[in-house]
Amino acid sequence: MKKFFYPLVLLTAFTISCSSDDDATSTSTLRLNLNGLENLGANFVYEGWIVVNGTPITTGTFTVNDAGMLSKTEFDVDRNQLRNATDFVLSIEPTNDPDPAPSNTKYLAGSFNGVTATVTSGIIGDFSVSTGKYVLGTPTNGNANPNAGVWFMNGNGPSVGLSLPTLDAGWKYEGWVVSNGVVLSTGTFSNPNGPDMSAIYSGMMPSPPFPGEDFLLNAPAGLTFPANLSGATLVISVEPFPDNSPMPFTLKPLSHNVANPAITGTTISMERSLMSFPTGTVSR
Known part of the structure; x- marks a missing residue:
């Protein structure tokens, strides 16, 4: 209903x-x-x-x-x-x-x-107090290429890294990496306390039980993996479900620019970015 x-x-x-x-x-x-x-x-x-x-x-x-x-x-x-x-x-x-x-x-x-x-x-939800943390590393290949993966979690523990409101059935969260002009999804998820729905680029070893991706395998055309996320932009978006596009939606409550060179194995905080939310008036 x-x-x-x-x-x-x-x-x-x-x-x-x-x-x-x-x-x-x-x-x-x-x-x-x-x-x-x-x-x-x-x-x-x-x-x-x-x-x-x-x-x-x-x-x-x-x-x-x-x-x-x-x-x-x-x-x-x-x-x-x-x-x-x-x-x-x-x-x-x-x-x-x-x-x-x-x-x-x-x-x-x-x-x-x-x-x-x-x-x-x-x-949709109150994103005014949302927070996010991430760690760069590649647990699915034993951390052999630590600057090729991102996991939205607190590396201490590890533990939950995203504090986001619960979404209703018409919306999902999705993680993104934008590197050298190329946009890659880390997967969609409804529960920030659990894994996302995608692992198409990750290696064969177990992954943390949180949203994220190792960019090691199955590189899209024009890309070479293992990736290097130095200088990349990380984004958590709110996506319509069903989704209208394979690209990020307008609503992007959390983002962060990765250092260049990347700092791996360290928990890093994301920024809240509500400026992407629409504005306007409707009048009669």
């Missing part, structure tokens, strides 16, 4: 405002002015919803191009439904969606206060 609305934690503010209409009109127009939404590709769209008496009602879909421009910025909405709405939600939906209800991938949301609602990405 799809859940529709969750407690909100305000991270990045959006505003929806409504002015009174003439009683003779049957619709009101919502105007969107949003920045920071990414192009979802051909298979997914954004969709707005108002919640009336606990029931979600669509306000329409739109896409975003590579320049961040919305395909549609004005939407006609039933006047009485908008007046009686308690909440607004923006979700990510399949382009050809057979389900009339909102997906689990709810992106922005907020409650109306009179004629105005402030919507945020807090419906």
Whole structure:
């Protein structure tokens, strides 16, 4: 069963405002002015919803191009439904969606206060206190190439290295390495306290029970493994599920630039980076 609305934690503010209409009109127009939404590709769209008496009602879909421009910025909405709405939600939906209800991938949301609602990405989780640690090393080949692998953990123990909010069914975390312009995934995961779902590049020896990857085997075309992560950028992103792209999504709460030359075998802290979260207003 799809859940529709969750407690909100305000991270990045959006505003929806409504002015009174003439009683003779049957619709009101919502105007969107949003920045920071990414192009979802051909298979997914954004969709707005108002919640009336606990029931979600669509306000329409739109896409975003590579320049961040919305395909549609004005939407006609039933006047009485908008007046009686308690909440607004923006979700990510399949382009050809057979389900009339909102997906689990709810992106922005907020409650109306009179004629105005402030919507945020807090419906996904509160990342304002998120922290991350990592260690460079290659445990899956006995640490023979320590600057070729990264594990998002505290090397003391070892123990959990990521402190992140629990995600609902429409989202997953994913680790990334960006080195010499090449983007490589370390795998997706829902539980920061356990392993991720990928080990396609790692060696044959056991890996730590935490997210991470050794870049030793099965190098993609144009790359040579064992890798050297000196100077690379490490990222933890929040990805839609199902995912719209094999590349990192807009939401990147944690990141860090690896030293050059890399420092291996030492626990290193990541930086919180909430600037990637979208901003904008929606008004009527």
